Structures are given as C-alpha cells and as structure tokens.
Amino acid sequence: MKDPRLFKCQECGAILEYTPELKVTACDALKGKLKELKVNTEENVALEKHIPKVEVNGNKVTVTVGDVIHPMIDSHYIQFVYLLTDKRLHKYYFNPGEHPSHTFALEKDEKPLAAYEYCNLHGFWKKEI
C-alpha cells in the first residue's frame, strides 16, 4: 500500500482525498488551484495535539489524536484518521464533540504501517508505526 495524499483547493478550501487506487485528473476548473498538503509540515503547531498516538493490542489498533487530546469544537477539530496497513487504507470520520480516537480491527495477518490525521486548521499529520 502507498501513502494517502490530500490536496486543498486554494480558492474554496475543499479537501480532495487521493488514494493510490484512484486515478484523479483535475478538470480545468481545478487546475492551478489544488495544493498538496505534505504531512508534518505545518509550523507553529502543538505537535503533542496533532501527531497521532498509536496503540497496538493484538489485531486492534487504536489511533488517538494526540498525546494531549486535540480540541473537537465546530471551528477546530480532527476531521478524520487513516490507518495504513500492508493490505489496505482504513479510515474513520469524526464529528465535532466526539473523542478523537478510533479502534480499527485488522485481519489476522494484517500489519499496521502508519497512522494519519487531518485537522481542519492545522493540516495533515503522520506517525510511522
């Protein structure tokens, strides 16, 4: 499996999720407006609230954002987490007000590789497992 990629429209702020399984060609309306969000590159960000914390317990992998729990208010929250494994890309969406943690159940021989999170204000973050 390859890393997921995110692109942000510089005009409207919409996020385009791009997974290696999909072939996306930007239409004329989007050309020049999409900027790729590189992981772990935002500056002046509290890392302890954005780097995902990963706990592996048998075939269960819990991804929590982060070591210090990230705010989950309407204007600032974790929108989703990914768990990349050697077999697939798992994903979980959050709503404001929820606890930013999710447990993924993996197949018996599935190996976790990395966890990601997207904060609507502070971007895209990754933790290798």
Ligand SMILES: [Fe+2]
């Ligand atoms: Fe944030």
